[in-house]
Amino acid sequence: MSGTTLRALWLSxxxxxxxxxxxxxxxxxxxxxxxAFRLTPAGFTAELGRIVPEDDPCRDHLDWMLxxxxxxxxxxxILREALFWGRAFEVTSATLAPRGDTETLLAxxxxxxxxxVLDLGTGTGCLGISLVAERAAARGVATDISAEALAVxxxxxxxxxxxxxxxxxxxxxxxxxxxxxxxxxxxPPYITDAAFATLAPEVREYExxxxxxxxxxxxxxxxxxxxxxPAYLVPGGWLMVxxxxxxxxxxxxxxxxxxxxxxxxxxxxxxxxxxxxxxRAPLTL
Numbered sequence: 001m002s003g004t005t006l007r008a009l010w011l012s013x014x015x016x017x018x019x020x021x022x023x024x025x026x027x028x029x030x031x032x033x034x035x036a037f038r039l040t041p042a043g044f045t046a047e048l049g050r051i052v053p054e055d056d057p058c059r060d061h062l063d064w065m066l067x068x069x070x071x072x073x074x075x076x077x078i079l080r081e082a083l084f085w086g087r088a089f090e091v092t093s094a095t096l097a098p099r100g101d102t103e104t105l106l107a108x109x110x111x112x113x114x115x116x117v118l119d120l121g122t123g124t125g126c127l128g129i130s131l132v133a134e135r136a137a138a139r140g141v142a143t144d145i146s147a148e149a150l151a152v153x154x155x156x157x158x159x160x161x162x163x164x165x166x167x168x169x170x171x172x173x174x175x176x177x178x179x180x181x182x183x184x185x186x187x188p189p190y191i192t193d194a195a196f197a198t199l200a201p202e203v204r205e206y207e208x209x210x211x212x213x214x215x216x217x218x219x220x221x222x223x224x225x226x227x228x229x230p231a232y233l234v235p236g237g238w239l240m241v242x243x244x245x246x247x248x249x250x251x252x253x254x255x256x257x258x259x260x261x262x263x264x265x266x267x268x269x270x271x272x273x274x275x276x277x278x279x280r281a282p283l284t285l
Contacts, residue, residue, distance in 0.1 A: 003051040009033060009062070010048070016066045028075050029066075035079050036062035072201040084126040087133070089156050091124060094148035096211045098126040102187055104268040105242045105275045106130055112238050114138060114182035120173060120225070121145075121188050123211060125153030125166070131185070132162045141181075143171040146208070173224055180234050187242040188221035189214045218244060222251045226258040236282035240275060248273030 004012075013029035020028065034044050036058045052059060065078050076082040076097035081090050084098035085106055091097045109117075109131055117140040119128030128142035142157075144150045150168050157163040169176055191213040196204065203212065214220045222241065229239050239260065243251050248265035255263045260278030268274035 003053040003056075005048065006033070006037070006044075006050045006052055007048040009052060009059075013062070013066055016070055019070065028069055031075055032062060032065045032069065032078070036065060072205065074202040074206055077206055082124075084124075085130045085134075087126075087130065087160055089124045089126050089129075090152055090159070092148070092152050093206065094146055094208060095123040095152050096187075096207050098124055101268050101270075101274055102127065102242055104266060105185060105187060105240060108266055108275050108277055109183060109185050109238075109240050110134055112183060114238075116140065116179070116181045117183045117185065118177065118181040118232065119143070120184065120186040121211070121221075122153045122168070123149050123187075125156045125168070127185050127187065128166055129153070129157055129160050129162055131183075132165045133160055139165045139167075141167045141169060141177065141179075143169050143173075143177060145170065145172045146210075149208075149211075173221075174228050174232060177232060180232055180237070182234055182237045184225075184229050184233060184237070184239045185241070186221070186225060188225065190218045190221065190242070190244045190247060192216070192218040192244075218247065219250060219254070222247075222254050226251075226254040226260070230258060230260075230280055233280040235280060237280050238277060239280070240277040243273060243276055245272035245274070248276060251276040252278075 010029055010033055013033060014025050017025035017029055068078050074097060076091045081088045082097045085103055089098055106127060115138055117131050117138060119142040122128050122142035122144050125142055128140050132138045132140050142153055147170055150170050154168045157166050171177055189212050193213060193215045196213045252263050252265050255276060255278035261281050263278040265273050266275040
């Protein structure tokens with residue numbers, strides 16, 4: 001029976017994705033082959049010399065995935081999942097795919113104590129789910145204005161065994177939220193109207209526009225959050241938000257104007273501003 005080595009399939013897959021930047025073509029070809037043949041990263045390397053028969057049905061699935069990726073469908077949408085903080089999260093057209101940059105926000109959130117957490121605009125639920133998963137005693141609320149996105153978050157909560165500790169609620173920001181929290185996190189839409197048109201097709205054509213840009217200068221969600229969240233934070237509680245690479249100073253100024261203390265802009269691993277954090281004033285005796 002004739003066949004092709006896995007290595008040859010990888011080289012062919014990279015050639016099919018040649019219109020992408022080389023590092024993306026190399027990475028995505030490997031990811032799609034791993035998915036098609038159900039291989040771990042170590043298994044992929046170990047089996048590069050394996051002969052794959054011409055009639056192996058996995059090859060048809062691989063061809064379909066490569067065609068979609070060549071059409072600029074994101075890998076996360078092809079595979080219907082993405083990794084975040086070591087966990088796999090379901091992704092659909094109703095949600096943003098979790099991004100590595102957002103792990104900066106998660107790391108900052110995990111650096112402070114909390115028992116009650118609120119995740120505003122949860123999308124896949126990657127932030128709220130990860131926070132309560134990492135803190136066994138914590139409970140939380142995750143909100144989204146989109147019922148479709150919230151359904152994805154609920155499935156992801158079940159997938160990671162935190163559905164009894166994370167209440168998923170449909171809400172336009174804080175409209176349906178009650179109670180107070182030790183920590184509020186949000187990765188809101190922040191891309192400016194002008195910048196949206198310049199986004200890569202993978203983002204602009206496949207991810208929900210309302211989760212990417214609020215229009216205008218991109219700062220309106222932060223104005224809402226800074227004005228409204230103090231009433232939902234316990235004294236000494238924290239607000240932490242993801243921001244665009246050039247929005248750190250503006251969002252920090254909004255937090256300070258709303259009375260937050262210890263306001264700090266935190267850079268991601270690439271050195272770009274990524275998180276702004278501020279603390280509600282603690283009680284004084």
